[in-house]
Amino acid sequence: ELKVEQNPLFLSMQEGKNYTIYCNYSTTSDRLYWYRQDPGKSLESLFVLLSNGAVKQEGRLMASLDTKARLSTLHITAAVHDLSATYFCAVEDDKIIFGKGTRLHILP
């Protein structure tokens, strides 16, 4: 059974700091996604990672994938308040299974 684990589940950080969210998974899949969810809203796609070593960047967010380690990271650089949200990683192994999410709160 495919398992996807994220950590931390909660993260409170100050503006301007850097931090990394980790996503471990249990299958040999090489397709991994990162989504963002704002309170009361739907999920919005951030990154699609399709191969070992894939790295994608958008603004202050950078995602990477290591399929050998079955690990993806979402790195936040110089956090700003607008990045406060819940971030999910999801792994595709025919079906798509989500981690529990990381609730990120950025303090001004």
Place this chain on the structure above:
Amino acid sequence: DARVTQTPRHKVTEMGQEVTMRCQPILGHNTVFWYRQTMMQGLELLAYFRNRAPLDDSGMPKDRFSAEMPDATLATLKIQPSEPRDSAVYFCASGFPYRVNTEAFFGQGTRLTVV
């Protein structure tokens, strides 16, 4: 623009009543997922379809939940009878797996409250 459409957006119903949630996937997508989101369990996959055929519904309570895709433009999730523990947000998502650089796109969700 292309989007996944879910109806209704909100539903309040009494315990024991039947609830039907509908989803219109993005045109051309061949895979439809149903997820349930709660604070305690997070996002759980209930069922998914490919080319309208059910592939896995092991995440659904079989005695009360059913999912169908009567045609390529409509997926339904039914709960009969509903119970208070079914209160959650139900999301539909559609996608085209194995196509390069595509992911699942989510609808706005149906917020279900069973009283």
